[in-house]
Amino acid sequence: MIRLSVNINKVATLRNSRGGNNPDLLQVAKDCERFGAQGITVHPRPDERHIRYDDVYALKDIVTTEFNIEGNCDEKKFVDLVLAVKPHQVTLVPDATDQLTSNHGWDTITHKRYLQDMVKCFKDEGIRVSLFVDPLNDMVEAAAETGTDRIELYTEAYASHYHQGIELAAAPYIQAAEMAKKVGLGINAGHDLDLKNLKYFAEHVPGLQEVSIGHALISDALYFGLENTIQMYLQRLGS
Template sequence: MTKLSVNINKIATLRNSRGGDTPNVVQFAKDVQRFGAEGITVHPRPDERHIKYQDTRDLKPEVYTEFNVEGNPIKSFMDLVLEVKPTQVTLVPDAVDALTSNAGWDTMKHVSFLTEVISEFKSNGIRTSIFVDPVLKMIEGAKTTGTDRIELYTESFAQEYSLGNKNAIIPFTKAAELANEIDLGVNAGHDLSLENIKFFKENVPELLEVSIGHALVSESLYLGVENVVQMYLHKLK
C-alpha cells in the first residue's frame, strides 16, 4: 500500500491570513494522523509565508508516523533539517519567490551540489528524496547523487488527466520502472487529488508515498477531513 503523507502548508496559510493560531497546524497534524494518514509533510520557505520554521520544530515531537520536510537546501533550511531530523527530507529547487513548486531538479547540472547535500543529511540518519520531472536522464542523474528516493513532480499528469488524456501517465510509468531498476524508491506529489490518485497509483509501479496537500484540504471543505483521508487511503490500497 502506498503511504499517504498529508502536506499541511495550506492549514498554515489559513492561519497566517488572520494571525493568531487558528487553525492550529500541530493539532491538524495530530488529527489527520489519528484519521489514518501515514505521514505529515511541510515545506517551509524562506519568507515563512505558510509553514514557519518554528512550526517544523513544534511538529517534530507530535508526528509519530513519518515526517517529511521539503525545501530548497539553502543554509537556513539545511540547519533546520539537521536540527529537527525528520524521517525524510525532500529537496526541491524552489526559487525564493516561487508561488509553489514548479520544476524538478536538473540532476545532471547540479550533481556535485546535490551529492554534497545528500551526504550531509544521510550521515545524520535522514532519508533523502529529490524532486524530479519524469525524465529518464534526470532519474539516472539522481542515482549518482546517492539519494534514497525520487519524488515525481506530477503537475503535468494532473493537468492532462483532467482533460481526459490518460496517456499523460506514460512518462511517469516509465520513470518509476527505471527508478525501480536502479534501486531508487519512488514518491510522487503535486496536484494529485481524489479524482486522479487511483489511476496514478495503478499505473506507477512500486509507488511508496504520495504527498498531498492543496487538493486534500480543498476537498475537506466539502467532505470533511476524516472522510477525505479515508477516501485517499481506500484509493491507495
C-alpha cells in the same frame, strides 16, 4: 501499501491570514494521523508565509508517523533546520526564493556534484533523502548517481493532461518509475494529485511508495470533512 503524507502548508496559510492559532496546526497534524494518514509533510519557505520554522520544531515533538520536510537546500537556514530536527525524510526541491509553488524538478545532470554533497550531508545524519524530479529517464538515472534514497516524481503534468488522455498522461511516469526501480531508487510522487486522478496513478505507476498531497486534500476537506477526506484518499491508494 502506498503511504499518504498530508502536506499541511495550506492549514498554516489559513492560520496566518488572521493571526492567532486558529486553525491549530499541531492539532490538525495529530488529527490527520488519527484519521489514518501515514505521514505529515511541511514545506517551509524563507518568507514563512505558511509553515514557520517554529512550526517545524513543534511538529517534531508531536508527529508520530513519518515526518517529511521539503525545501531548497540552497538556503542555509533550511539545511540547519533539517539537521536540527532530523525528520524521517527530507525532500529537496529546487524552488526559487519567491516561488509561489514548486513547478519543476532538479536537473540532476547539471547539478549532480552539488546534489551529491547535499545528499551526503543529510544521509550522514541518518535522514532519508528524496529528490524532486521531472518524469525523465535521464534525470532519474542521474539522481541515482547522487546517492539519494528516493525520488519524488513531480506530477503536475500528469494532473494537467489527465482529462485529455489518461494513458498518455501517465506514460512518462510509468517509464520513470521503471527506471527508478532499475537503478535502485525508492519512488514518491506529489503535486496536484487529487481524488479524480490519484487512483489510476497509484494503480499504474510501479513501485510507488508514498504520495504527498496538500492543496487538493485540504480543499476537499472543506466539503467532506477532514476525516472523511483522508479516508477517501486512502481508498484511492488501495489502503
